[in-house]
Amino acid sequence: MIAREVRYGLVSLFLILLQTQVMRYLSLEGITPDILMIWIVYIALMSGQMHGIIWGFSVGVVFDLVTGNFIGLSALTKTICGFVAGYFFNENKTILTLRSYRFVIIVLIVSLVHNTIYFVIFTQGTDIGFIRAIFQFGLATALYTSTLTLLPMFRFGRKYQV
Amino acid sequence: MERLINIILLFKEYIVLVILIIVSLVLLSNNDNRQLHAIRGYTIGFVGAMQNALSVIPNVFELKRENRILRQLNVNLSDEVNRLREARLENHHLHQMLSFKEQGKLPLLPADVVGKSLHLLRNTLTIAIGEQDGVRVDMPIICETGLVGKIIATSAHYSVGQLVLNKDFRVSAKVQRSRIVGIIAWDGGETLRLKNVAKKQDIREGDVILTSEYSNIFPRDIKIGTVVRISEKTGNLFKDVDVEPNVDFFTLEQVFVVTTVPDMERVSLEKNAGHLK
Numbered sequence: 001m002i003a004r005e006v007r008y009g010l011v012s013l014f015l016i017l018l019q020t021q022v023m024r025y026l027s028l029e030g031i032t033p034d035i036l037m038i039w040i041v042y043i044a045l046m047s048g049q050m051h052g053i054i055w056g057f058s059v060g061v062v063f064d065l066v067t068g069n070f071i072g073l074s075a076l077t078k079t080i081c082g083f084v085a086g087y088f089f090n091e092n093k094t095i096l097t098l099r100s101y102r103f104v105i106i107v108l109i110v111s112l113v114h115n116t117i118y119f120v121i122f123t124q125g126t127d128i129g130f131i132r133a134i135f136q137f138g139l140a141t142a143l144y145t146s147t148l149t150l151l152p153m154f155r156f157g158r159k160y161q162v
Numbered sequence: 163m164e165r166l167i168n169i170i171l172l173f174k175e176y177i178v179l180v181i182l183i184i185v186s187l188v189l190l191s192n193n194d195n196r197q198l199h200a201i202r203g204y205t206i207g208f209v210g211a212m213q214n215a216l217s218v219i220p221n222v223f224e225l226k227r228e229n230r231i232l233r234q235l236n237v238n239l240s241d242e243v244n245r246l247r248e249a250r251l252e253n254h255h256l257h258q259m260l261s262f263k264e265q266g267k268l269p270l271l272p273a274d275v276v277g278k279s280l281h282l283l284r285n286t287l288t289i290a291i292g293e294q295d296g297v298r299v300d301m302p303i304i305c306e307t308g309l310v311g312k313i314i315a316t317s318a319h320y321s322v323g324q325l326v327l328n329k330d331f332r333v334s335a336k337v338q339r340s341r342i343v344g345i346i347a348w349d350g351g352e353t354l355r356l357k358n359v360a361k362k363q364d365i366r367e368g369d370v371i372l373t374s375e376y377s378n379i380f381p382r383d384i385k386i387g388t389v390v391r392i393s394e395k396t397g398n399l400f401k402d403v404d405v406e407p408n409v410d411f412f413t414l415e416q417v418f419v420v421t422t423v424p425d426m427e428r429v430s431l432e433k434n435a436g437h438l439k
Contacts, residue, residue: 050175050178053175053178057185061186064189071190072186073186075185124201
């Protein structure tokens with residue numbers, strides 16, 4: 001169990017590095033996929049809601065500290081993401097979920113929740129309207145992120161072939 | 163205890179979620195950017211609206227405290243109002259005295275009244291200037307409203323004045339309107355008495371009485387009072403004329419001593435003429 005947590009920690013650090021340093025090269029019209037979101041959903045689907053919440057918070061805090069943008073915002077949104085994703089946890093159907101489009105849909109739902117909360121807070125006091133932000137960035141990011149989820153989905157499909 | 167632990171275990175995800183959300187919000191609140199300023203603004207607005215809505219419910223303890231503070235404030239303000247009123251009256255009074263002093267051509271010495279008796283037949287007042295200030299016996303005492311009396315005794319720094327309300331006091335007076343002359347005296351009543359006014363002479367209630375030119379001590383045209391009652395008795399050649407003093411002796415606080423001395427030439431001449439009669 002400890003080994004699993006260590007693995008989660010190491011992968012999280014790697015993915016944070018990837019998100020901050022590499023993902024901008026995959027940016028389309030300013031829309032960047034959120035691989036940390038996929039990772040948190042994965043943890044929640046693999047290990048349950050509690051893990052999703054704790055790792056969501058941990059990843060969010062580290063990401064906030066690394067980017068230094070709005071300390072606490074990613075921690076808040078990703079904690080809620082882990083919580084929401086945890087509702088889809090089913091110990092007996094973990095692999096089945098990860099290797100099917102269910103994984104993609106869960107990422108899409110969680111991503112929409114994440115972006116809604118994120119932009120509710122982020123657009124306060126700015127000239128950017130919330131509706132515009134959610135359609136222009138929130139929805140697009142959620143779609144891009146869930147599209148990117150196809151990669152791990154296919155990976156799990158090949159790995160856990162029935 | 164076991165039940166509590168069971169409840170905690172049952173809702174552990176929710177508890178952890180709430181704790182981590184609170185931690186996130188604390189982290190968020192440490193930022194200093196415009197988003198947070200806007201959220202703080204909304205929060206303050208929301209809290210204000212809630213407080214406003216709840217303010218209809220009276221807080222007895224708060225009301226008591228507020229009431230106590232307001233009462234204290236009321237006492238303080240009343241005290242201040244009284245002091246301001248006093249200052250205003252004093253200011254008004256001093257203004258009157260100043261303008262009186264400036265208007266008159268008489269040489270005046272201002273003096274504070276430090277003692278007075280008003281319930282005797284021989285009423286006097288004590289003032290806080292004396293011989294060293296130039297005060298001499300027989301100098302008239304006046305104030306802005308009229309004749310007060312004359313100096314009857316002096317020391318280095320104090321003087322005693324004989325009031326108009328003194329059985330021994332006499333002053334030559336005249337009616338301003340008709341120029342009739344008489345003698346003002348006091349019999350111990352509420353008013354002064356203008357004596358030696360013949361029955362046929364023209365005098366009316368409301369006439370103003372001034373000091374006349376005939377006095378050796380008092381300057382002319384100092385207001386003494388107003389005629390309030392005229393009566394005639396059969397078998398008497400003169401009218402009984404009651405004069406209300408113009409000066410309020412009860413509230414008298416400052417006076418002026420007129421530093422004129424009698425014209426000795428006139429006094430001497432009149433004295434000599436008296437001997438010739």
